[in-house]
Amino acid sequence: MKIKNLETEARNPATTHIDTMSTMAMVKTINAEDQKVARAVARAEKQIALAIDESAKRYGRGGRLIYIGAGTSGRLGVLDAAELVPTYGIKPERAIGLIAGGKKAMFAAVEGAEDSASLGEADLKNLKLTANDIVIGLAASGRTPYVLGGLQYATEVGALSIAIACVQKSEIGQKADIPIEAVVGSEVITGSTRMKAGTAQKMILNMISTGVMIRQGKVYQNVMVDVQPTNDKLVDRACRIISETAAISPAKALSFLRKADNDVALAIIMAKTGKNKQEAAQLLTEHHGIVSEVLESSN
Structure with a gap:
């Protein structure tokens, strides 16, 4: 044409x-x-x-x-x-x-x-x-x-x-x-x-x-769980994501974020299941990075 x-x-x-x-x-x-x-x-x-x-x-x-x-x-x-x-x-x-x-x-x-x-x-x-x-x-x-x-x-x-x-x-x-x-x-x-x-x-x-x-599992509920907390704004966002999805205080959310080496998905799994970082990472691998599947299997 x-x-x-x-x-x-x-x-x-x-x-x-x-x-x-x-x-x-x-x-x-x-x-x-x-x-x-x-x-x-x-x-x-x-x-x-x-x-x-x-x-x-x-x-x-x-x-x-x-x-x-x-x-x-x-x-x-x-x-x-x-x-x-x-x-x-x-x-x-x-x-x-x-x-x-x-x-x-x-x-x-x-x-x-x-x-x-x-x-x-x-x-x-x-x-x-x-x-x-x-x-x-x-x-x-x-x-x-x-x-x-x-x-x-x-x-x-x-x-x-x-x-x-x-x-x-x-x-x-x-x-x-x-x-x-x-x-x-x-x-x-x-x-x-x-x-x-x-x-x-x-x-x-x-x-x-x-x-x-x-x-690919980059989203849990409607939040970005692979956001990279590379500055103060993004650290704050990561903590709010963990706090809101795991129903914990911002201070506890920051603690889990640090324990997870700034991996938001791992921090959420750790906060909601009581698993340590290695255990949470293993679960995430088994479920192809899908946080919701990890949490469903842990209930």
């Missing part, structure tokens, strides 16, 4: 006079358009759930989450990868963001990089892609050559390929094992896909990566 015919490139009839609107009218108009994003994402829930389940399997076998995109889409992928490390305590090499043009493209456009399918393939080859890996291709237009090249190579290797686009019957969707298409419609400013399309992609990435981390 030609670029001019894509949903993401159409003019929005609700905003043809946004340049002459009052500031309040402008804000209300943008907000009204943004409310369409959640509905578009909701229509893709089945595919998103499938992406989580299949990604969790491969991640659990040692695979990596690898995001690949250009421009806004690429930056969103890099952001999601970077935030997983401090949030869930994973190693940086388990979540990787690739953007057409490399790191400098995070801050400035690198002309022509997104038009190279071979560059997308080359960037994945440099990572020594394996069949256990998960490649998430992002392109609002659904047709970026850099992403298409990456997804094609992922398929050849046998890695799980997921495509996230904001148009129907996208080209990247046809290259992927799991196509996710959140059709948000025309943008407030024609072609400015950092707006509704970018918001939809961010929402979908939040769901996928959070879901995968939950399935």
Whole structure:
């Protein structure tokens, strides 16, 4: 499909006079358009759930989450990868963001990089892609050559390929094992896909990566048990997590955190079962890192 015919490139009839609107009218108009994003994402829930389940399997076998995109889409992928490390305590090499043009493209456009399918393939080859890996291709237009090249190579290797686009019957969707298409419609400013399309992609990435981390045991109840208490704020958060989930005082929570060598999951198990650190660690290993399963087995 030609670029001019894509949903993401159409003019929005609700905003043809946004340049002459009052500031309040402008804000209300943008907000009204943004409310369409959640509905578009909701229509893709089945595919998103499938992406989580299949990604969790491969991640659990040692695979990596690898995001690949250009421009806004690429930056969103890099952001999601970077935030997983401090949030869930994973190693940086388990979540990787690739953007057409490399790191400098995070801050400035690198002309022509997104038009190279071979560059997308080359960037994945440099990572020594394996069949256990998960490649998430992002392109609002659904047709970026850099992403298409990456997804094609992922398929050849046998890695799980997921495509996230904001148009129907996208080209990247046809290259992927799991196509996710959140059709948000025309943008407030024609072609400015950092707006509704970018918001939809961010929402979908939040769901996928959070879901995968939950399935790895990184969450107990609704708290982050692999948070790394590397500063005063995070130590306070870790203590509150232990205190609230184990129903103990903050002072006792801090004591358990220290005994567990700053491992929140171990501290919770120790506080709730009376086990020492070694015993708690053994239980956690036996139950594949799932705190809720450990506690259920100990009742």
